[in-house]
Amino acid sequence: MLSGLFLPDHAHRPPAPASADGFGFPAGPAHARAALATIAAWPQYASTPLVPLPGMAAELGCGALYYKQESGRFRLGSFKALGGAYAVQRLLGRIVTERTGTTPTAADLLAGAYADSAAQVTVCCATDGNHGRSVAWGAAQLGCNSVIFIHEAVTRARADAIAALGARVVRLPGTYDDAVRHAQAEADRQGWFVVSDTSYPGYAEIPGWIMQGYSLIAEEIRDQLGARVPTHVFLQAGVGGFAAAIMACMAMAYAPAPPRFITVEPETAACLLASAHAGAPTAVTGDLHTIMAGLACGEPSSLAWPAIHALTDAYLALDDDSIRQTMRALARGVGGDSPVIAGESGAAGLAGLREVMANPELAGRLGLSHHSVVLAIGTEGATDPAMYREIVGRDAAELEKAMADAR
Template identity: 45%
Template sequence: MFDCFQNAQPELHIARPEFGPAVRDVLSKARFARASAEIRSWSGYRPTPLIELAGIASALNVSSVHYKHEAARFGLGSFKALGGAYAVLRVLQDRLTTQLGHKVSFKDIHTGKYSDRISLMTVVSATDGNHGRSVAWGARRFGAQCRIYIHAEVSASREEAIRALGAKVIRVNGDYDAAVAQCRWEAERYGWFIVSDTSWQGYSEIPKDVMAGYGVMAREITSELTEPATHVFLQGGVGGLAAAVASTFYQHWGSTAPLNVVVEPELASCLMASAKNKSPTAVRIQRETLMAGLSCGEPSELAWDILEQSVSAYMTIPDDLVAPAIKLLASGQSGDTRLKVGESAVAGLIGLFCGALNPKLRDRLKLTPESRIIIIGSEGVTDPEMFHKMVTDDLPMDGAEPA
């Protein structure tokens, strides 16, 4: 069941974080609290399950593994629902406040007080899929127009899911970073409002709001666990998810917060490169990874400020481990609850498998029989065709459906 992970040779880079002020101040407790209070008030909000995988924990000789399963988040299928939509609300609030010369509240927007003005506003974003769905959903929810830019390799099903939420979808030749570039250029030309989950020079407040939304997920975890985990394995990408979780956990648990391990595809390892160079470093994506949501060649500078001060280890993993991990969760081979998940959801789990089963990596990651692990299951099946290809005919035909 675990042979392919045991035999894998992922690259591991050990860092020595100092937990400086960025972990406390870039995303402050007050910003997290404001996002949490707003998002928890939305219709359809409910915490996603934190599922204990006792069979996997036993097989890996660790004390516990808890999997945060984001498949049902607001019906959008991923944790991204928390960030993009909330940031759309904040953009509209700030723009209206500027136009009108007085503070506009969230309540004013929810009740449609300024719907005529909002209907003339356009929010835009580049995406691999899930963030764009959240932005489109937020724009529809609050009454704004929306344009979403996707790159050449984004699947047709992900494109259609965004279009179904009322957004105009623009497909760009090239990779994710090319989509970001065109989105920025057209937004500046036409006066549209970018809602991005990555930051750059002069653009940081909106990504802060996106990451503050992600903090809702992390806060749900801290409210449910009776003691802190020892390790959390986090997806890479531009770094926003990892930064939000690391900040939330440190602000809640302090010196007993988990050791943070960032896991990203070999084909898109900008955070590993940044860690080695000790500064934000872009990498050229020569081939798209199966983990579509993590196919990012340039880190968020804002997220990097946090990660540099909070991450203890960086790991890169090959694409050929994605399907085995998805099959393992979907089939329940470990004796645990069967889970249907997407490609990006298993990055942290793969990192744990490789780290726990390789004696050298296990020692370097300080994994022991007493270790308590958190895995962020960042998405459900957001691309059904890809999921079908991954699992083929290997699921048991007992009539039971994975969650």
């Protein structure tokens, strides 16, 4: 169910920056290509699939629907490797340069040429699951140490997946935002390096690198669509870094007629929706509980907010049942579509489209029709297999095998 909505008055919202420099972080196609030059050298890099869903598009009444499936990204289950691991590599490169006077290549870092320096570095972050897994994976690839802070609502399966990569996992009371503050305090005390995907006063450069890594997704999509231009992009949002990175890259790539951008948040943690109403970054409080664990964030990223404020055409908040229904629809395939495995946060953007199309007046206000070309990004697969089975009624591994047998 759609439980929250804000439609900005375009006449009074701030104008979008005219260049990449105006966004406040490394934004746009050129920066995305620079990140690709690094990430494409990692083992197992491949562009993730852009899955057409004509059956669901017909059911909803839009012209075309594409789902970017990030679940296979570096076998980590989500898009996050493009941000956290990329930032760990950039950070280690800077540290090695400062300590040795030599600028290492990415290949040298991955080959362990500076293993002694890397072994003296500890990176840390707070996470709802996927970002911490990415940071831990990046640290393991490069020979660094990692400490990942999780809050009390993070499931055991997600914590175990992080620990399996060699990280020390520390569970804390409170929310994700409490864990963010604890990670910074502990890093200051221990001499560690925070690799956070949210920014706050005095901390912006590394979140900017992470957003630059995320923007690679937008460039892959542009390559995959070719001459076809999306008219609407539905983007799930936690602190806003992912959404801002994709918006900024696509707004620049498709100027002067960019797609309409719609953010989707959990009703219990809709900090961007609250910020839109207030016209400034605004935190929401409470336990923030939602099955959309990766989006359970109460405080927007100060680095992401300006781009979101300038580029968002609608802010949506959804209840958890909308997510469950969308996960089940993807798993069974609609109107002949191939089944798709989507995790709770991964299904959120598409769930937002489904709710909007169920409201003809709202769909009309957003210009959605049978002529529209709509994009949703499946940011995660079944990163908590037990929860996926509970919601969908089938094991993700069982469904994957059935899909492989049908090919």
